[in-house]
Amino acid sequence: MQKDLTTELAPALAREEAGDPFTVGGETFTSRLLLGTGGVPSLEALEASVRASGTQLVTVALRRVEASATGSMMAVLDRCGVRLLPNTAGCHTAREAVLTARLAREAFGTDWVKLEVIGDEHTLLPDAVELLDAAEQLVSEGFTVLAYTNDDPILGRRLADVGCAAVMPLGSPIGSGLGIRNPHNIALLREAVQVPVVLDAGIGTASDAAQAMELGCDAVLLASAVTRARDPERMALAMRQAVEGGRLAKLAGRIPRRWHAEASTSFAGLPEL
Amino acid sequence: MQVTVNGAPAELAQDATVADLVAERAGGHDRVAVARNGDVVPRSSWGQTRLTDGDALEVLAPTAGG
Numbered sequence: 001m002q003k004d005l006t007t008e009l010a011p012a013l014a015r016e017e018a019g020d021p022f023t024v025g026g027e028t029f030t031s032r033l034l035l036g037t038g039g040v041p042s043l044e045a046l047e048a049s050v051r052a053s054g055t056q057l058v059t060v061a062l063r064r065v066e067a068s069a070t071g072s073m074m075a076v077l078d079r080c081g082v083r084l085l086p087n088t089a090g091c092h093t094a095r096e097a098v099l100t101a102r103l104a105r106e107a108f109g110t111d112w113v114k115l116e117v118i119g120d121e122h123t124l125l126p127d128a129v130e131l132l133d134a135a136e137q138l139v140s141e142g143f144t145v146l147a148y149t150n151d152d153p154i155l156g157r158r159l160a161d162v163g164c165a166a167v168m169p170l171g172s173p174i175g176s177g178l179g180i181r182n183p184h185n186i187a188l189l190r191e192a193v194q195v196p197v198v199l200d201a202g203i204g205t206a207s208d209a210a211q212a213m214e215l216g217c218d219a220v221l222l223a224s225a226v227t228r229a230r231d232p233e234r235m236a237l238a239m240r241q242a243v244e245g246g247r248l249a250k251l252a253g254r255i256p257r258r259w260h261a262e263a264s265t266s267f268a269g270l271p272e273l
Numbered sequence: 274m275q276v277t278v279n280g281a282p283a284e285l286a287q288d289a290t291v292a293d294l295v296a297e298r299a300g301g302h303d304r305v306a307v308a309r310n311g312d313v314v315p316r317s318s319w320g321q322t323r324l325t326d327g328d329a330l331e332v333l334a335p336t337a338g339g
Contacts, residue, residue, distance in 0.1 A: 036339030046337075061338025062306060064279040064331065065299045074304060074335050087338050102313045103333055107306035174339065201339075223339030 020247070022219055024196045025112060025144035025165040027083070029056045032213070033243045034085065034198065036223025039175075041232070043076050048233035049226050050080045054240045058082045059114055059223070061089050062104055085146065087114040092127065094134035101138050113138060114168070114200075114221075116148045124174040128155050132162065139163035148200050151181075153188040160193040167193055168200035168221060171212065175224045177204030180211055190216035206235075206242035213246025214254070274326040285324060292319040295332060302334040 022029045035055040040046045050058060058077055077084065086104035091097040094117065101113040117134055119127035126149050138145050139162055146166040147159045156167040169189055172178035179202060180186060190197050199212035200221040209220045220243050229235035276283055278298065285294065291307050291314050299305045307314045308331040314322050324330070 037337035038339030040337050059338055061336050062333040063336045065302065065305070065334040066279065067336070073337060089338050099308065099311065099313070103306035103308055103331075106313055106316055107304045107333065107335065109304075227337075 020251070022196070024146070024198075024219075031056045031240075031243075032219040032247060033209075033240055034059065034200075034219055034221035035226065035236070036087075036221065037073070037077075037227070038089075038223045039227035041227065043072055045227070045232045046073065047076045047080065049236040050077070050082060052233045052240065053226065053236035056082055057085050059085045059087050059221070060108070061087050062100065062107055083112075084108050084110055085112050085114050086110065087148075088116045088134075089118075091117050091134075092119070092130070093117070094130045094137065097130070097134040098137050098141075101134075101143055102141075105143070111142055112144045112146070112165075114146050114148060115164075125170075126150050128152070131155075132158055135159055135164050136162040146198065151185040151189065153185060153192040156189040156197070157192045160195045164195060166196040166198050166218075168198040170201035171199055171208060172202030174201045175228075176202055177225060178202055179204050179208040180215070183211065183215055186212070186215045186217065203239075206238040209239050209242040210246035210249070213243055214250050216250060219243070274324065276324055276326070276328040276330055278330045279332055289324050290320055291322040291324065291330075294324065294330065295319060298332045299334055304335050306333045307331065308333070 022032045031054045033053050033055050034057045035050060035053050036059040086108050088097040088100040091100055097115060097117045104113060105111050115135055117127050117131040118124050135145050135147050145164045146168055147164045148168045149155055149159055151169040159167050169186055171180035196218040198219045198221050199217045203209050203222040203225045212220050226232050226236045274285055274287055276285055295305055310329050
């Protein structure tokens with residue numbers, strides 16, 4: 001009789017999900033995938049992607065009201081039951097970022113913020129000096145700060161030292177889809193801080209997300225990779241499975257890399273033919 | 274009175290409050306934030322906060338973002 005593989009696998013999956021929660025800022029999540037809404041082609045695609053991804057934490061932004069989405073985007077997110085993570089995208093200085101975070105706290109009723117302070121419009125790379133300044137101010141004002149940062153272990157440690165709830169290094173520039181350009185630095189950063197490390201920016205496809213988790217990241221935040229995919233819903237599911245697969249592989253412990261082959265089939269008892 | 278709302282000049286009634294401005298500009302949104310001359314105006318004080326001539330106001334609402 002053929003076995004039902006889904007039923008056979010279910011206990012292992014359930015055990016992993018129940019026993020491996022992701023905790024950040026005092027909140028616990030079963031999903032390790034954070035989803036950004038930027039670039040989403042339609043509200044239908046947004047809802048399908050959020051549901052397929054299994055995410056429990058979704059980033060949003062604030063803009064002048066005439067340029068903002070209608071209330072229906074928020075209706076979709078409310079319906080999906082996700083927690084909101086407002087960002088400070090577009091801010092160039094600590095002053096702008098702190099004010100934007102305060103405005104987001106008023107609008108969204110949360111003191112969680114994805115702190116983003118960029119250095120220029122071409123690279124969208126973080127401005128380390130302004131970022132650290134803003135992080136320190138926001139932490140002192142009681143914000144739960146998840147800081148988008150360079151893939152720099154030393155800066156990551158400074159951000160953790162001033163009280164950030166999570167450090168979120170880029171894999172490569174925002175929206176570039178170039179993946180993780182310096183895996184070694186991501187692994188070093190993971191070792192350098194006690195707070196969660198969330199790979200944020202640069203993910204292009206599922207293998208990038210899996211790699212982030214294999215490097216030891218606690219979660220992955222991505223937007224464009226899903227919202228700009230040809231089929232956002234399907235890519236959202238791919239990312240979910242990649243994050244889960246990468247996490248399991250990290251916990252399971254990969255085999256060491258070897259220069260030469262090592263037979264998995266024993267030579268003992270090999271017949272002479 | 275003359276004020277600036279989201280970067281453009283605007284004419285408001287003399288006794289207008291932040292609540293009046295939000296109702297006019299962001300009636301369809303329930304998650305709105307207002308900055309006045311670079312400071313947040315908390316939602317709880319919108320009704321009592323009277324605008325003054327020359328105020329620079331930002332009226333913000335949610336949008337998609339990564």
